[in-house]
Amino acid sequence: MYVCFRTGETRMSWEQFIYFAIVAVLFWAAGAYGAWRNKTNIAYTATILGLLIFFGFIVSMWISLERPPLRTMGETRLWYSFFLPLAGLIVYSRWKYKWILSFSTVLALVFICVNLFKPEIHDKTLMPALQSPWFAPHVIVYMFAYAVLGAAALMALIGLIMKSKLRITNSEFEIIDNLVYVGLAFLTIGMLFGALWAKEAWGHYWSWDPKETWAAITWLAYLVYVHYRQLPRQNERLALWILIGSFVLLQMCWWGINYLPSAQGTSVHTYNMSE
Amino acid sequence: MWNKPWTMKEGFLTGGGLIIAGMALELSAGPVVWEAFAWPVNGIVLAGFLMLIAVMFLLRKKVYAFQFIGTYQAAIPAMVYAVVLTIIMGLTRQEVGGTWLNNMLTFWPFVLIYVYITVILGVITLKRLCVLPYHGHIRNIAFLLNHLGLFLALTTATLGNADMQRVKMICGIGEPEWRALEPDGTVKEMPLAIELKRFIMETYSDGSPKRFASEIQILTKTKKNIETVVDVNKPYEVDGWKIYQYGYDTQMGAQSQISILELVSDPWLPLVYTGIYMMLAGAVCMFVLGRGKRV
Numbered sequence: 343m344y345v346c347f348r349t350g351e352t353r354m355s356w357e358q359f360i361y362f363a364i365v366a367v368l369f370w371a372a373g374a375y376g377a378w379r380n381k382t383n384i385a386y387t388a389t390i391l392g393l394l395i396f397f398g399f400i401v402s403m404w405i406s407l408e409r410p411p412l413r414t415m416g417e418t419r420l421w422y423s424f425f426l427p428l429a430g431l432i433v434y435s436r437w438k439y440k441w442i443l444s445f446s447t448v449l450a451l452v453f454i455c456v457n458l459f460k461p462e463i464h465d466k467t468l469m470p471a472l473q474s475p476w477f478a479p480h481v482i483v484y485m486f487a488y489a490v491l492g493a494a495a496l497m498a499l500i501g502l503i504m505k506s507k508l509r510i511t512n513s514e515f516e517i518i519d520n521l522v523y524v525g526l527a528f529l530t531i532g533m534l535f536g537a538l539w540a541k542e543a544w545g546h547y548w549s550w551d552p553k554e555t556w557a558a559i560t561w562l563a564y565l566v567y568v569h570y571r572q573l574p575r576q577n578e579r580l581a582l583w584i585l586i587g588s589f590v591l592l593q594m595c596w597w598g599i600n601y602l603p604s605a606q607g608t609s610v611h612t613y614n615m616s617e
Numbered sequence: 618m619w620n621k622p623w624t625m626k627e628g629f630l631t632g633g634g635l636i637i638a639g640m641a642l643e644l645s646a647g648p649v650v651w652e653a654f655a656w657p658v659n660g661i662v663l664a665g666f667l668m669l670i671a672v673m674f675l676l677r678k679k680v681y682a683f684q685f686i687g688t689y690q691a692a693i694p695a696m697v698y699a700v701v702l703t704i705i706m707g708l709t710r711q712e713v714g715g716t717w718l719n720n721m722l723t724f725w726p727f728v729l730i731y732v733y734i735t736v737i738l739g740v741i742t743l744k745r746l747c748v749l750p751y752h753g754h755i756r757n758i759a760f761l762l763n764h765l766g767l768f769l770a771l772t773t774a775t776l777g778n779a780d781m782q783r784v785k786m787i788c789g790i791g792e793p794e795w796r797a798l799e800p801d802g803t804v805k806e807m808p809l810a811i812e813l814k815r816f817i818m819e820t821y822s823d824g825s826p827k828r829f830a831s832e833i834q835i836l837t838k839t840k841k842n843i844e845t846v847v848d849v850n851k852p853y854e855v856d857g858w859k860i861y862q863y864g865y866d867t868q869m870g871a872q873s874q875i876s877i878l879e880l881v882s883d884p885w886l887p888l889v890y891t892g893i894y895m896m897l898a899g900a901v902c903m904f905v906l907g908r909g910k911r912v
Contacts, residue, residue, distance in 0.1 A: 470849035519908040527904035534893050543850045545881040555707045566696045604710045
């Protein structure tokens with residue numbers, strides 16, 4: 343573990359993480375509850391307090407490590423857990439979706455739990471190609487995009503099944519559109535972070551590796567949806583189908599390529615395969 | 618059909634026409650030879666391309682097709698074609714020297730559809746730039762960051778590719794090396810020499826690799842004398858060359874007496890990065906602004 347000692351000084355370490363994490367998650371949960379109950383003040387105050395407490399731990403780690411805590415997997419997960427409620431809060435402040443804070447709190451909790459229960463990953467094997475400050479932002483941004491686009495696809499599916507006779511309401515479509523915009527924004531950032539990282543790791547920002555090819559496909563598919571929705575006259579069911587189709591393509595990019603014959607042995611993205 | 622205003626139907630027919638034209642080109646002229654675009658050809662092509670877009674934009678009131686290019690009804694079918702062709706690319710094994718679907722990047726229909734998308738991007742960028750002085754809304758700025766950024770990244774990455782040099786240098790301990798191997802195996806003299814001081818390989822307790830690095834000394838023709846360490850993920854840049862840790866003598870492992878470095882020069886990189894940073898800023902705007910209210 344990263345316990346740095348300077349003579350006579352107490353230093354922050356992972357030992358103290360659990361206390362900060364519990365308090366922060368409790369605040370985030372209170373914020374999520376406030377959002378469900380339409381108590382916006384509670385939602386904001388509690389979420390911000392949780393963020394401050396969590397960020398306090400990150401800053402203490404930073405000081406104690408004498409470097410930014412972005413090197414190990416455990417350290418990157420700290421940032422995941424911090425950014426998720428922050429992103430949730432931004433989305434909430436903009437569109438007041440009741441469920442977004444619960445969603446971001448649960449995701450943050452998952453990463454906190456991994457840090458708590460799998461601490462051995464903190465400084466254990468991370469192959470050299472993955473040891474990069476880009477690793478965390480690239481992956482977390484993509485995971486957030488996948489989560490938000492998953493929520494949009496779910497709403498589209500419900501819209502298609504449940505409302506087969508009725509028209510889906512404008513406000514429902516507005517929520518779907520906003521989710522797609524947020525998801526697409528993160529998809530774009532994840533892809534471009536990946537390009538910047540690839541330049542540092544492999545010498546080129548875009549090599550049409552199977553993963554990159556499918557990332558481009560996914561990105562383009564969501565662009566089709568976003569542009570189709572700008573048409574003055576449109577087939578709403580077709581729009582929802584485009585969204586579901588895009589999410590299917592996203593699955594291909596996420597894990598489907600591991601089973602794709604054309605991608606076998608050619609992708610440099612297969613770190614978790616038996617090597 | 619072809620009655621004004623044109624719809625998505627005409628958009629799909631235009632894209633289909635490009636694919637047929639691409640097939641004809643593929644059959645008659647063979648695949649796209651990207652190597653032919655090395656400087657100054659790529660500079661000339663880019664200038665011509667920009668002029669073509671400017672002319673299309675200026676004549677949009679006179680030529681209906683040029684007006685149509687700046688509409689959603691043109692853009693959406695173009696993107697659908699790009700999705701389909703890229704899916705085919707993702708499902709087929711891509712090979713250097715492959716033909717047709719096995720080498721999509723040199724397949725004319727694929728290239729033409731992406732060029733078409735780039736033309737659309739150029740025209741709509743100019744359209745939006747014209748309204749900016751009157752409606753300098755954040756949404757218009759976001760639109761430009763996204764579309765102009767993508768336009769810049771696509772054009773400069775594609776045209777600049779022929780000027781990119783990627784060579785491998787096999788450095789031995791105590792022997793300054795100034796020759797490098799091109800991808801085709803030919804030897805190239807470099808403007809810099811690299812001497813390996815020490816190859817570093819660290820492993821975790823389970824034997825899996827933890828770190829590959831090379832302590833090197835670099836001497837350049839510009840009289841620089843640098844001692845540095847090149848790690849995986851931490852290349853060193855000197856005189857426009859990025860130096861990467863690429864490989865080592867796997868038989869010898871940590872005792873390897875050589876280190877293989879990759880040297881990459883990409884003079885168009887700043888332009889591509891400008892496009893990428895614009896798109897990043899555009900994506901942040903997209904996140905903050907969202908869909909907006911329907912008008």
